[in-house]
Each structure stands twice: as structure tokens, then as C-alpha cells.
Amino acid sequence: MSEQGAKPQRIVIAGAGAIGCFCGGLWAAAGHPVALLGRVRVLAPISHQGMDLTDYAGLETHVTPQQLYCSEDPVVLAGADLVIVAVKSSGTAAMGQLIAQHAPPTAPVLSFQNAMTNVVLLRQMLPGRDVRAAMVPFNVIPANLRDDAGHSTQPGFHRASSGDIVIEAGPGHWHRRISVPGLAVVESPDIEGVQWGKLLINLNNALNALSGIPLAAQLKSLAWRRVMADQMAEALRVLQAAGIDPVSTTPLPAWMTPHILRLPDWAFSRVAAKMLTIDPTARSSMAQDLMLGRVTEVEALQGEIQRLGKAHGVETPICDVVILLIRQAEMKQAGLPKMEPGQI
Incomplete structure (x- = not known):
């Protein structure tokens, strides 16, 4: 239990994908x-x-x-003390309607989603x-075990990188209530700044999908790091x-990250050791989407920068090209493009 003697909280994961299942588990x-x-x-499984x-640091937990x-x-949703929204951006409106219809008005709603607009939409749909x-x-x-015939024998989820969940500060000390072994949660009074910081890092989701290589291998490539930095x-x-x-x-200021990414390999490996704390086989969520033939969230990431750039008169040629390449990959339905840095 999160706090000694604390009452267990009835948590509903609204949109149980990889993140929702892992945290819920x-x-x-x-x-x-x-x-x-x-x-x-x-x-069903x-x-x-x-x-x-499981995770990169040796976590092993079975949930029955x-x-x-x-x-x-x-x-x-009617029985929730807390609702965690974990659907893709395209599903936010539909989930907001379901929460409005079924969840108790007293249950806080936390958006565990990428992008800046999801929580805005949820607030509009859930006034008060x-x-x-x-x-x-x-x-x-996903880390499902499979038998020789390829059938799933045990559902599983693997956390491939590090970090604590950050939630917007508010009443109820919810960060304490839902911090449990293996899953630390903290509060921030500047959640919008935290979200923008995460969006900057998440811009690499698309580059990783286009590269076709694991994240760890991408970070070890100076050519790819230069594209990430640009x-x-x-x-x-x-x-x-x-x-x-x-x-x-990360421990480094956001403005410094592009400079760190451009360092030669020997210097980068020393300075950015925490950035390399990642499972060697991990790929971005956008790479997973392309492999499964799903529409990605590129509009909620590069698209957000593109729209903001237009509003303030700043050109965004790299984000423009990345959006185009991801859309082409979605239409082709051929998995990962496996592009070289120079092609971007």
C-alpha cells in the first residue's frame, strides 16, 4: 500500500494499453x-x-x-476513487464522454497522456x-511470452526506461496515495512546464520510428543524435x-540538451549516462504503432510545435518533414521505414 495504514484507493484505468496495464498492475x-x-x-488474456x-532494473512482479x-x-467507472486516462489522443473525447456519464464527480481524473491538449479537452468536458x-x-x-506456435502464453509488460511519474499539484495528496513499490509519483506546481519538457524529449518518438533501430542504438549514433539535437x-x-x-x-537544463547530443561518442557516454538508462531492445511508442499498422500521435507532438511555430512566426522545417515522413509510413502500412539520418 502507498502510505502505511492508508485506505486502498479504487483506481480505474480508462484505456488500458501498455502504460495503463503496467501502472495498474x-x-x-x-x-x-x-x-x-x-x-x-x-x-482477455x-x-x-x-x-x-518487468523492467530494465530487474523488477519482476506477477499480478494474478x-x-x-x-x-x-x-x-x-462508477466505482472509481481515481480515474487514470491512458488512451491515445484520438480517443480522449470519447473517453471524456464516458467519464462524464459514469464516473463519480468526486473522483479526480489524471491524464497520463502525451501532448498538451488532452487535459484541456478533458477539463472542457468535465467542468467542476x-x-x-x-x-x-x-x-x-508489451512483453508477452509465446509458445512455439506463436500463441501468447503469458501477458506481460516491460518498463524499458527510467523516471518518476509527475502529477499536477492539487488537493488530496494523491501522489502519496498512489506511490507504491516500483512506481514513484511526485507532484509539481508547474505541470505545464514539465509537459513541455517531456514533449521536447518525445519529439524523438518519430525519429526513432523512422530509424527502425532501438532507442539505445539510436542514442549511440552521433549522426542520429545530431538530427535529434537539430x-x-x-x-x-x-x-x-x-x-x-x-x-x-533530465538533470540538465532543456536548452543544454541539444549541445549534449552533439558531443562525440566518448564524451556523450560520460555526460549523458542517465539518458542511456534504457533497455537495449526498447523502441518508441510511435515505432510500436507503425509496426502494428496504427495511426501515430505525431500530430500531438511535432504537430504541436508546428502549430505553435506558425502562431509565432517561427519556421519548423524539421518537424514539417518528420510529420510528412511519418504520414507516408502510416499510409504504406509496411512497418518501420528504416531510414538513415541523412534522409531526414
């Missing part, structure tokens, strides 16, 4: 009643077999079917409710023009 393992609201293809949760409630029926933004810094990938520098110019001060998600 750790909360359930710590004694919170957790309901996963999502699609049957994800939840979990409801029968439970799931294994009895520790979780899995459902496609939004009526499960405690709706807060959050930032999830780590990457989670894209981030472009975004920082846009934020500066808009008067936005991003809060870095």
Missing part, C-alpha cells in the same frame, strides 16, 4: 483495487492468466487475475471536476518565441 500488486477498462484483445511486470478487474463496460495533467517519463512495451533546437526556438519555459525531465 503495480497498484494492484500493492493492494489497491484496480479495474482495467479497455479492449478485449488486451484484457490478462483476465484469465494475470500478467508479468484475482488482483485485477478487467472490463469493456464503462460502468466500471478535479482534472489534472500528468507526465509519465518511462517507456513501456529537431530539439528547432522546438526550443518555437517555445522561446511563445514565452514558454520547459522544465527538463
Whole structure:
């Protein structure tokens, strides 16, 4: 349980994908009643077999079917003390409607989503409710065990990178209530700055998808780091023009990150050791989307910088090209493009 003697919180994960299942599983393992609201293809194996949760640092936790409630029926929202929204940006409006219809007005709603606009939309749809933004810094990938025939034998999720969840400061000390072993949660009074800092890092989601290589290998490539640095520098110019001060998600100030990325390999490996704390096989969520033939969230990432740049008269040629290349990859439905840095 998160705090000694604290009452378990009834948590509903509204949109149980990789992040939602991983966090929900750790909360359930710590004694919170957790309901996963999502699609049957994800939840059916979990409801029968439970799931294994692992991470890059050696975490190994098994959550039994009895520790979780899995459902496609939004009526499960009615029993929530806390709602965690973890759907893709394209599903925010629909989930907002379901929360408005079924969730208790007293239950806080935390958006564990990428992009800046999701929490704004949720607040518009849920007036008078405690709706807060959050930032999830780590990457989670499905890690289902399969038999020789390729059939799933045990659902699983693997956290491939590090960092603590940050939620918007507010009443109720919710960061303390939901901090559990393996999942630390902190509060910030400047969640918008934290979100912009995360968005800067998340711009690499698209580059990683275009590269076709794991994140760790991409970070070890000076050529790819230079593209990452140029894209981030472009975004920082846009934020500066808009008067936005991003809060870095790393120990280094956001403005310094492009300079660090451009360092030669030997210097980068020393200075940016924490940036390399990542599973060697991990890929970005956008890479996972392309591999599965799904529409990506590039409009919520590069698109956000593009729109802000237009509003403030700052050109964004790199983001423009990246959006175009991702859209082409989505249309081709051929998986990862496996491009070289020079092609971008």
C-alpha cells in the first residue's frame, strides 16, 4: 500500500494499453483495487492468466487475475476513487464522454497522456471536476511470452526506461496515495512546464520510428543524435518565441540538451549516462504503432510545435518533414521505414 495504514484507493484505468496495464498492475500488486477498462484483445488474456511486470532494473512482479478487474463496460467507472486516462489522443473525447456519464464527480481524473491538449479537452468536458495533467517519463512495451506456435502464453509488460511519474499539484495528496513499490509519483506546481519538457524529449518518438533501430542504438549514433539535437533546437526556438519555459525531465537544463547530443561518442557516454538508462531492445511508442499498422500521435507532438511555430512566426522545417515522413509510413502500412539520418 502507498502510505502505511492508508485506505486502498479504487483506481480505474480508462484505456488500458501498455502504460495503463503496467501502472495498474503495480497498484494492484500493492493492494489497491484496480479495474482495467479497455479492449478485449488486451484484457482477455490478462483476465484469465494475470500478467508479468518487468523492467530494465530487474523488477519482476506477477499480478494474478484475482488482483485485477478487467472490463469493456464503462460502468466500471462508477466505482472509481481515481480515474487514470491512458488512451491515445484520438480517443480522449470519447473517453471524456464516458467519464462524464459514469464516473463519480468526486473522483479526480489524471491524464497520463502525451501532448498538451488532452487535459484541456478533458477539463472542457468535465467542468467542476478535479482534472489534472500528468507526465509519465518511462517507456513501456508489451512483453508477452509465446509458445512455439506463436500463441501468447503469458501477458506481460516491460518498463524499458527510467523516471518518476509527475502529477499536477492539487488537493488530496494523491501522489502519496498512489506511490507504491516500483512506481514513484511526485507532484509539481508547474505541470505545464514539465509537459513541455517531456514533449521536447518525445519529439524523438518519430525519429526513432523512422530509424527502425532501438532507442539505445539510436542514442549511440552521433549522426542520429545530431538530427535529434537539430529537431530539439528547432522546438526550443518555437517555445522561446511563445514565452514558454520547459522544465527538463533530465538533470540538465532543456536548452543544454541539444549541445549534449552533439558531443562525440566518448564524451556523450560520460555526460549523458542517465539518458542511456534504457533497455537495449526498447523502441518508441510511435515505432510500436507503425509496426502494428496504427495511426501515430505525431500530430500531438511535432504537430504541436508546428502549430505553435506558425502562431509565432517561427519556421519548423524539421518537424514539417518528420510529420510528412511519418504520414507516408502510416499510409504504406509496411512497418518501420528504416531510414538513415541523412534522409531526414
